[in-house]
Amino acid sequence: DIQMTQSPSTLSAFVGDRVTISCRASQSISRSLAWYQQKPGKAPKLLIYKASNLESGVPSRFSGSGSGTEFTLTISSLQPDDFATYYCQQYNSYSWTFGQGTKVEIK
Amino acid sequence: EVQLVESGGVVVQPGGSLRLSCAASGFTFDDYDMHWVRQAPGKALEWVSVISWDGDSTYYAESVKGRFTISRDNSKNSLYLQMNSLRGEDTALYYCAKDRNPIAATNYFDSWGQGTLVTVSS
Numbered sequence: 001d002i003q004m005t006q007s008p009s010t011l012s013a014f015v016g017d018r019v020t021i022s023c024r025a026s027q028s029i030s031r032s033l034a035w036y037q038q039k040p041g042k043a044p045k046l047l048i049y050k051a052s053n054l055e056s057g058v059p060s061r062f063s064g065s066g067s068g069t070e071f072t073l074t075i076s077s078l079q080p081d082d083f084a085t086y087y088c089q090q091y092n093s094y095s096w097t098f099g100q101g102t103k104v105e106i107k
Numbered sequence: 108e109v110q111l112v113e114s115g116g117v118v119v120q121p122g123g124s125l126r127l128s129c130a131a132s133g134f135t136f137d138d139y140d141m142h143w144v145r146q147a148p149g150k151a152l153e154w155v156s157v158i159s160w161d162g163d164s165t166y167y168a169e170s171v172k173g174r175f176t177i178s179r180d181n182s183k184n185s186l187y188l189q190m191n192s193l194r195g196e197d198t199a200l201y202y203c204a205k206d207r208n209p210i211a212a213t214n215y216f217d218s219w220g221q222g223t224l225v226t227v228s229s
Binding site for chain 2: 001032034036038042043044045046049050055087089091094095096097098099100101
């Protein structure tokens with residue numbers, strides 16, 4: 001199975017900061033990657049699919065990039081509503097895997 | 108509006124069985140692949156199983172293969188997860204989730220229920 005490793009596990013930032021979260025796959029997954037946001041007690045929300053496509057209704061401050069084994073989620077200017085945990089997710093050969101999550105906290 | 112409502116989660120003893128349900132509305136249910144994803148308390152998301160839109164294909168995580176069975180009833184807009192030989196490590200909030208695209212699955216999950224809690228404990 002493909003393993004997904006996110007870094008950092010926790011990130012402290014100020015409102016207005018540019019934030020970058022990384023996700024590394026244990027083998028190439030082309031661009032078969034999504035990013036989700038999860039707030040406490042809530043279901044995950046799809047932000048980005050196919051590595052860089054913004055889901056409808058998601059603010060444009062969110063962007064995704066990467067291919068192969070290295071991927072990045074960027075929040076261009078962190079807003080109060082963005083403090084949450086973020087997960088990457090890959091699909092390959094009838095197997096779906098999530099990263100361990102990155103918690104974005106208020107500094 | 109897409110709605111997914113899970114039910115069936117309870118406290119069950121190790122070795123026991125349980126059937127989860129997910130009632131879907133607001134979209135053409137029989138056009139979409141459907142998944143179960145779980146989250147142990149304080150832990151990351153873990154994909155569990157998928158069933159194709161027509162019910163012909165199913166796949167499972169290694170951790171549940173041989174113990175869990177996914178199924179659907181398109182006439183009732185419902186998804187199910189039969190869970191047998193339950194273990195402590197199966198304790199989690201179980202979400203049903205919908206694929207983003209009809210028929211030709213994208214393998215991304217664009218709608219989720221609120222989850223149903225399964226606790227395996229003696």
